[in-house]
Structures are given as C-alpha cells and as structure tokens.
Amino acid sequence: MAKRQRLHSLPGPEDIFRAALSNGVVLLARANFNSPSVSVSGYLPAGSIFESDDKLGLADFVSSCLMRGTRTRSFDSIYNELESVGASLGFDSNVHNVNFGGRSLVEDFPLLLTLLSDALRTPTFPKKEMETLRTHMLTSLSLREQNTSDMAALAFDRILFEGHPYSRPTDGYIETVRSITRKDMFEFHSRYFGPKGMVVAVVGAVEPQKAAEMLEKVIGGWRVPGQVPPPAAAPSPKPIRKTVRHHHSMPDKFQSDLVMGTLGPSRKDPEYFAASLGNSILGQFGMMGRIGDAVREKSGLAYYASSSLNSGAGPGSWEVSAGVNPANLERAIELIQKELRRFVKNGVTAEELAENQTNYIGRLPLSLESNSGVAGALLNIERFDLGLDYYQRYEAIVREVTRADILETARKYIDPERLVISTAGP
Amino acid sequence: MEEKITQVKLKNGMKVLLKEAHTAPIISSWLWYRVGSRDEPTGKTGISHWTEHMLFKGTKKFPAKVLDKAISRDGGRWNAATSRDATHYYETMPADKFDLALQLEADRMKNSAFDARDVASERTVIISEREGSENEPLFQLTEAVQQTAFRVHPYRHEVIGDKADLLAITRDDLYEHYRRYYVPNNAVLSVAGDFDSKPMLNRIRELFGPIPKGPTPPRLTRPEPEQKGEARFTIEGGGETVFIQAAYRYPSATHPDFFPLQIFDSILGGTSGLSIKTSRLYRALVDKNYAIEVSGWAEPTIDPYLYRITLIKHPRRAVEEVVAAMDAEIKKLQDAPPPEDELKRAVKQARAVFVYGNENITSQAFWMGYAEMFASCAWYTTYLDNLAKVTPQDVQRVARQYFQPSSRVIGVYQPKGREA
Numbered sequence: 001m002a003k004r005q006r007l008h009s010l011p012g013p014e015d016i017f018r019a020a021l022s023n024g025v026v027l028l029a030r031a032n033f034n035s036p037s038v039s040v041s042g043y044l045p046a047g048s049i050f051e052s053d054d055k056l057g058l059a060d061f062v063s064s065c066l067m068r069g070t071r072t073r074s075f076d077s078i079y080n081e082l083e084s085v086g087a088s089l090g091f092d093s094n095v096h097n098v099n100f101g102g103r104s105l106v107e108d109f110p111l112l113l114t115l116l117s118d119a120l121r122t123p124t125f126p127k128k129e130m131e132t133l134r135t136h137m138l139t140s141l142s143l144r145e146q147n148t149s150d151m152a153a154l155a156f157d158r159i160l161f162e163g164h165p166y167s168r169p170t171d172g173y174i175e176t177v178r179s180i181t182r183k184d185m186f187e188f189h190s191r192y193f194g195p196k197g198m199v200v201a202v203v204g205a206v207e208p209q210k211a212a213e214m215l216e217k218v219i220g221g222w223r224v225p226g227q228v229p230p231p232a233a234a235p236s237p238k239p240i241r242k243t244v245r246h247h248h249s250m251p252d253k254f255q256s257d258l259v260m261g262t263l264g265p266s267r268k269d270p271e272y273f274a275a276s277l278g279n280s281i282l283g284q285f286g287m288m289g290r291i292g293d294a295v296r297e298k299s300g301l302a303y304y305a306s307s308s309l310n311s312g313a314g315p316g317s318w319e320v321s322a323g324v325n326p327a328n329l330e331r332a333i334e335l336i337q338k339e340l341r342r343f344v345k346n347g348v349t350a351e352e353l354a355e356n357q358t359n360y361i362g363r364l365p366l367s368l369e370s371n372s373g374v375a376g377a378l379l380n381i382e383r384f385d386l387g388l389d390y391y392q393r394y395e396a397i398v399r400e401v402t403r404a405d406i407l408e409t410a411r412k413y414i415d416p417e418r419l420v421i422s423t424a425g426p
Numbered sequence: 427m428e429e430k431i432t433q434v435k436l437k438n439g440m441k442v443l444l445k446e447a448h449t450a451p452i453i454s455s456w457l458w459y460r461v462g463s464r465d466e467p468t469g470k471t472g473i474s475h476w477t478e479h480m481l482f483k484g485t486k487k488f489p490a491k492v493l494d495k496a497i498s499r500d501g502g503r504w505n506a507a508t509s510r511d512a513t514h515y516y517e518t519m520p521a522d523k524f525d526l527a528l529q530l531e532a533d534r535m536k537n538s539a540f541d542a543r544d545v546a547s548e549r550t551v552i553i554s555e556r557e558g559s560e561n562e563p564l565f566q567l568t569e570a571v572q573q574t575a576f577r578v579h580p581y582r583h584e585v586i587g588d589k590a591d592l593l594a595i596t597r598d599d600l601y602e603h604y605r606r607y608y609v610p611n612n613a614v615l616s617v618a619g620d621f622d623s624k625p626m627l628n629r630i631r632e633l634f635g636p637i638p639k640g641p642t643p644p645r646l647t648r649p650e651p652e653q654k655g656e657a658r659f660t661i662e663g664g665g666e667t668v669f670i671q672a673a674y675r676y677p678s679a680t681h682p683d684f685f686p687l688q689i690f691d692s693i694l695g696g697t698s699g700l701s702i703k704t705s706r707l708y709r710a711l712v713d714k715n716y717a718i719e720v721s722g723w724a725e726p727t728i729d730p731y732l733y734r735i736t737l738i739k740h741p742r743r744a745v746e747e748v749v750a751a752m753d754a755e756i757k758k759l760q761d762a763p764p765p766e767d768e769l770k771r772a773v774k775q776a777r778a779v780f781v782y783g784n785e786n787i788t789s790q791a792f793w794m795g796y797a798e799m800f801a802s803c804a805w806y807t808t809y810l811d812n813l814a815k816v817t818p819q820d821v822q823r824v825a826r827q828y829f830q831p832s833s834r835v836i837g838v839y840q841p842k843g844r845e846a
Contacts, residue, residue: 084774142665304558323557358501363503
C-alpha cells in the first residue's frame, strides 16, 4: 500500500493550483488522495442585490429551480443520476452570489461537473416544477413567521440596514414570491448568470491540472456577452443615532428571541481581525465568551447567548443574540448592554487576547479537516483577495493584533447607547 | 475497513478503541458513558442531560473558569451530548495539544464538583433550553408521538426531560446519578487521529487506570407491551402549517432485521446524508403535491424504538389524503420485492456516505464509540458488508412485518382555528 499523504502543511502557493479557464472562470484546486472523494464548491455574482423590491426572492427562486429541469435533463433524471451514485449537488443564494456545492466519489466526478454545467447554463424552469417550488417557498415563509429567532433577525436587519440592500430578506415576502413569473426567472438568468466573476474550488482525489482540463471541457465554452456585472458598492448604511427598540409579538410562543447590535466592518476592512478577535472574547470563546458568562453561566437566564460578527463583501453587522424566557427579557438586555459598555470602556485583557490568539491559530487545521472545509477556505482566498499564502501568513496576522487595536475597533463600531434591539416572542 | 482498530479493556473495565489516521495533525477523542434518558424513572426525567451540563462546571483541578477555556485556548473543539442510550463528551484537538483532552476527561469522570449554586443556575438554563424547543411545532409533535408510542418503556420521554422534573430534581439526585453511572467500567473511550497507538494507550492507562471500578450500573429495563391497534391524535398550536408524523415500531440495532430495514428506509425515504429527491416517498408525496417535505428516519438503539415518517402537509390536501398516499407507497414494497438495482443503489449510496465520513477524523472517532453504545464497534466496521447481503425478499418481508397500521402512531400538528 502506498504511503498515505500527510497534509500537515497548511494550504499555500506550493499546493494550491489557481488558473483561469478560457472564458475567465477562476479555478482553485488542491489534491487530497487520502479519501476517494471530491468536493466542488463555488459562486457567481447573481445574488439578490439585482432584485427589485417587488420581486424579492427572485434570485433565491432561480437558484433553487436550476436543478428542476434543463434542456437535456428532467428534474427526475438529474436527481436520479446524482443520487444513484451517492453524489450531491445544490445551489443557494445570498445578497451577492449564487453559491453551489457538491461532492461525489472520484469515479463520479465527471458526472458531477456535467450536471453543474447543465444546471448553470441551460435551466428551463419548467412550469410545474416552478409551481411546486413556489408552494415550498411560501410554506417556508409561513414557517419563518412562526420562528422567533427568524422574526427577531428579520426586523434587526430591516432597521440596521435601512435603505441598503442588506435590509431585505433574500427569501422575500409572501406577496413578492407570489408575483414572480416564469418570464422573470428567464430574464434574471439570462442577464446575471455567466462566467464573469464565477469561481470554482475543487478539492479531493483528483490532480488539479486534470480538474482544470475537465472543467474547461464542460464549462470553458460558456460565453454570455451581455452578462450584467454587479452594481458598484451600495451606499453605506446610515449610522444609528439613538437606540431603536422593536418587538414582534408572537403570543403562542414559550420563549423570546433577542438580537441586538450595530454595524460592523466588512471582511476587507483593515480592522477586521481586531473586530473578529474582540468579538470572540465578547461572545464566542469558551462557553460563549463574556456574554455567555454573564447571561448563561452567572445568571442562568438563557441556554444560548452569544455574539457574532458578520463580515462579508459589504458593511457587516456586529450582533448579540439570545433566547430567554419572556419574563427575563429586560434583564438579559441590561446584562448584555452592561457587557458592551465594559467592552468599549476597558477593552480586553492581555490574557484574553493571548488565549484567543492561540485559539484562532490552533483551530485552523480543524477547519480544514474535510475536503469541503478546504474548498471553502480556497473560495475565501479568492472572494476577499487574501493571497494564496494567506493560511500560511494567518498566524502572523492573528498575532499582530494588539489590545489597543481591539479597543479602538470596538469604540469605532459599538456604541452601547446607540443599538438596534429587536425581540420576538410572547 | 482499511484502518486497524485497536481494542483494549483496562483493568478497571474501561474499554478503549484506537484508530490511527495520519491524514491531518489532529486527534479526536470521544468518551462514552452507558447512560441516557432511557435510564431515568418518572420523576427524574432529564437527569442524564442535566448531569452532562454539570460536567462543564468544573473540578478542583480544572475549575469552571479554567475548564471553560482550556480546550479552546489550544484551538480545540469540544462538546457533549445526551441521547436515549448514551452520554458522550468529545474533544478534537491539534495533535500536539491533545494530552489536555485526556487529562480533563479522566479528571471529570471522578472529580466533578456539582456545586449547589451551579445546579441552581443550570436549572434555569435547561428550562430555557426546553422552552426554546417548545417554540418549534415539530418538537411538540415528536414529543407527543413518543409519549403515545411508549406507555411503559422510558423511551417515552424526551432527553431534555419534563418540566415538572426539571423543577424538582435536586443537587443530591444529580450527584448520585453521576456517581452511579460515571465509573470506568461503564465507559468507552474512542480515539482517532495522528498518534501512535502504543504510547497513546500507555498515556490512557496512566490517566484513567487509577480511577477505581464501581458496581456496574444496571440499565433500566421496562419492555413496552405490544401495541393493540393504531393510535391517532392531534395537537394544536400556532402558525398555518400542518405537520404529520407516522411512527412505526423498529427493532433494536442488533436485531437481524435491522439491515434489511436500513435498505427499506433507503428505498422508501432516501439515504441519510444525501438528497432524497428520488426516494419513493419523495416521488409519491412531494412530486405529486401531497406534501411540501417528507423524511424517513430511524436511529440505532438498544431496545426497539421507532421509524418515523415526518411530513409537512401540502396546503391544498387533507390529512387523510396524505396518509393514504403514504400508505399506498408502503404497500408497493409490501406487495412486491424491490428491483435488485434499487438495492445496489442503496448500498452504493451508503458506501459514498461512509467515504465522506472518513475524510474527517472527528467522525471516524465518533462512529467507533457510538456503535459500542448500542451494539459493538464491529457493527460499524461490518456495516457495508451486512447491507450488501440484504435481498429483495428480505426487504419485502420487513416491509410487511414492521409497517402495518395496527402498530403505528399517527400524530398531527394542527394550527389552531383551522380546519384539517
């Protein structure tokens, strides 16, 4: 038996393959022969940012309909081919992109690529399938209305990002999803789907050069001369002038959900790492950081109470969420606000920073355990211009962050007296 | 299975399973205790899960504050969970930091403090966890189906426990439960990753060996009597969506019918871990607009448990129509054995899911130990071989034997004020 490959080194320029197909699609690939499987993931810029307000949910509808029928295959034959060999492929969308991901045993990888190409290039949006999907989407929307954390988050985004595309839910509303026509679907697909801006990552038991040849064969010939590029950066969201409270009443529920917070940096902002490490200390590290300690461990108020930093291509959000008994809602909000005040007043301790830095550095290989984990890491490199040596520079980047950086960043973004506080529950 | 699994029993009765996997600089360890919600008598429901929470509250050597951060500081991932048959604690760590995981687990097997103040604050945390679940219609329905399916067997109650018991359980109840079940002879440690077995085993002996053996705790056994006819009920709640759950009796994981039933499940409801759009139920119910979603699900258990089919009803159909369409699909598998091709496909799907799982060291360590909790490690290593042995006639036979309306429960979640 051949000696198994040891992937002890982090991905870097020596083993990440990057190439552009003849139509501009960017491929990133890395071989892993430890397991006879392959993961493919990627994205193209055809997200909900292109939707008009009265057609919210269109990008989502289009992406979930891609595998419901193509020029050469019916919905049933697509899934029959995939599922017969234990492979999977799926699409979804967010504000900026349509994303896809799939995996198969290595012997079925050509099939996976063919189906990917088919779904992206020649969907037919069959009428019957569209109506089936529409009913599914409407059911999801009515379930969303019954979900306390979804409803709290929905209102939070609407208020925090007022006037910005991030204020809109990518799954739309019942009336907008009802109004989407088959013509809308075809139009959206023909205008925004194309090779420009598309990125694919392939990780697994295939030589990268071979992956490039295979991909060129199935998708290199895709040309869409009129493909509409993404809009220039949207205007910055308005700063919050005073604390805004919003409550969505759901009398049938037993627990209330709470989302409170403010704007955060984008992934490309220079203070991203200071914010990320600061956030980890605030509401992630150990048992959900300082917030978890105050709300769960010391007060027993909630099963979960944590903070998150959502930083992508555009402006981010920095938010704390928790699920609490309705009687404890105000107390939980006060405790969280108190932690935020302490955070922006005193920052973090040297010990907190050091242990979070070692956490970030130590957990990196864990996030790269599976092929799909590595594929996601390669896509991040491309999406945020991190450089092929990013994961090898990662330790230095993390270690560079100082307590002063975190304090400055916390003060720049968080004003505990100016927050959006959104709650949903009884 | 390509990799060799080392199995050793320590002198104090603790079982150790080791699997070297030098594909990434990571080690994952899972410590399993043979105790779960099925060991809880009425009045103490939820005590196993609560005990699991208490093991995060610290020992003298690793006080809560330290414990909380020790694994995370080194970049490790850790958590715990309680199920019907078992409780587990896991850590996945960078290989060079792994020793800490062993130190911590050996220490908290014996030395957890169960401080009264921690018990008090955890009581409200767990009640909050339960209330969060109660917000979900599907949790309410699943819990009610279980209570209807089991009158005697403790599989009757949810792992989280009933609120009445969560309000009543005391610190001493918890501590006694801990002392009784957390003994090395009631534990299995499964470790996979980038290590050499010999020094790893020595280190495990060094840390766990001195923990004294205790009386082996008996499992709570109250066999469920045979069900005499179909049970149906409706619960009401908020929203607009109707959920239907049909539960059939399923044998234990070690029963010879388990594997034919796995193939049956794969053909009827789809293979777990993959999309299920060509499963028979999806085609018959979702494609034909009887349901918005459908899923079939069973879990391997020590005692006979349930196979559940869960549906979101299509808004334009009546509950009865949906159940009839489901029955018609099951009847097809009872009337005729499935084509050989469908069996082959199910086996290939299972093989693919296995391969994907083996990309990942955490999942390799998980499966070895998990299988020990309801069968043995060999159950996992021979799983694919046993699936391949199933014949179409086996599938037809188990379809007839296990999927009769007279031994099922059908529960419906009905939005208040709306007609069925």
